[in-house]
Amino acid sequence: MLDDVDRRILRQMQAAPELPNADLAARCDLTPATCWRRIEKMQASGVLNGQQAVIDWQALGYAVEVSLRITLDKTQTRAFDEFIEAARKVRHVIEIQTFLGRVDVRLSVIARDMPHYQQIYRERILTLPHIADIEALMHVARIKQGEALPL
Amino acid sequence: MLDDVDRRILRQMQAAPELPNADLAARCDLTPATCWRRIEKMQASGVLNGQQAVIDWQALGYAVEVSLRITLDKTQTRAFDEFIEAARKVRHVIEIQTFLGRVDVRLSVIARDMPHYQQIYRERILTLPHIADIEALMHVARIKQGEALPL
DNA sequence: GATGAAAAATCTGTGAC
DNA sequence: GTCACAGATTTTTCATC
Numbered sequence: 001m002l003d004d005v006d007r008r009i010l011r012q013m014q015a016a017p018e019l020p021n022a023d024l025a026a027r028c029d030l031t032p033a034t035c036w037r038r039i040e041k042m043q044a045s046g047v048l049n050g051q052q053a054v055i056d057w058q059a060l061g062y063a064v065e066v067s068l069r070i071t072l073d074k075t076q077t078r079a080f081d082e083f084i085e086a087a088r089k090v091r092h093v094i095e096i097q098t099f100l101g102r103v104d105v106r107l108s109v110i111a112r113d114m115p116h117y118q119q120i121y122r123e124r125i126l127t128l129p130h131i132a133d134i135e136a137l138m139h140v141a142r143i144k145q146g147e148a149l150p151l
Numbered sequence: 152m153l154d155d156v157d158r159r160i161l162r163q164m165q166a167a168p169e170l171p172n173a174d175l176a177a178r179c180d181l182t183p184a185t186c187w188r189r190i191e192k193m194q195a196s197g198v199l200n201g202q203q204a205v206i207d208w209q210a211l212g213y214a215v216e217v218s219l220r221i222t223l224d225k226t227q228t229r230a231f232d233e234f235i236e237a238a239r240k241v242r243h244v245i246e247i248q249t250f251l252g253r254v255d256v257r258l259s260v261i262a263r264d265m266p267h268y269q270q271i272y273r274e275r276i277l278t279l280p281h282i283a284d285i286e287a288l289m290h291v292a293r294i295k296q297g298e299a300l301p302l
Numbered sequence: 303g304a305t306g307a308a309a310a311a312t313c314t315g316t317g318a319c
Numbered sequence: 320g321t322c323a324c325a326g327a328t329t330t331t332t333c334a335t336c
Contacts, residue, residue, distance in 0.1 A: 053161070
């Protein structure tokens, strides 16, 4: 379903995402047309989901990032869905992951500074439905994020 | 440092990252040239760090994702740096975050299936230096990731 | 069914206003 | 901030393997 040529393209796209198609093709030892067609096929099959703008929160003035691990009160059937739905709407929640096990959900929350974070936490997070337990970790740095991957 | 026009551009870039500059400008009620210059300025100031290709691991055949919380043995001064440096080199580690508090590091690891994960865990993760404690959570879904942000 | 070459349509980035 | 243009790039088409 995915051959070596495709893998080569993906690898190069990760290494240099903004490269024009012609240059990308050159690095993969392909002609621009072939390279382009491969990319289209991968997009059609869902392996590639386009590009995403990388925004630096720190430079934008968001100095604080906190990772919250949340356990839900699952005595109510719809607890999970209701919580996720509500959490999605909180603008300062930039990441939601769900898990199997003792912890149900992890949220990443950004804020301008600590007072701002406290405000978001009290008004936006603690008011989310069905929370049984929360544990917070203050974020220091994001060292690696989707760069070099096993291809 | 960043006015409403810039915010509007960033918001649109997140909503539709692949849009040509001209269309992006139209959605922000700007002329293409103005929009372009704003983007350049934001790139220069470090707010915008280009684009990143979004690859779907599941479609690529990586069915398993595990989140590992690691506490380090900090009795040795260089423990932290040595651990991070070693972890960066592991290809199946797709994310590394560091924290302030009881837990030091969080890693996201992907694998083709559970046997493959077990192999990576034993050979690539447990062999990392200075680990005092590990806790693993099996990932179910990534529901939100850098889409709608507070701008 | 996939490739390569080349032409047509489109976009970017610059310079003048 | 706007307008227009030259150069570069993407995307199609067509012949080929």
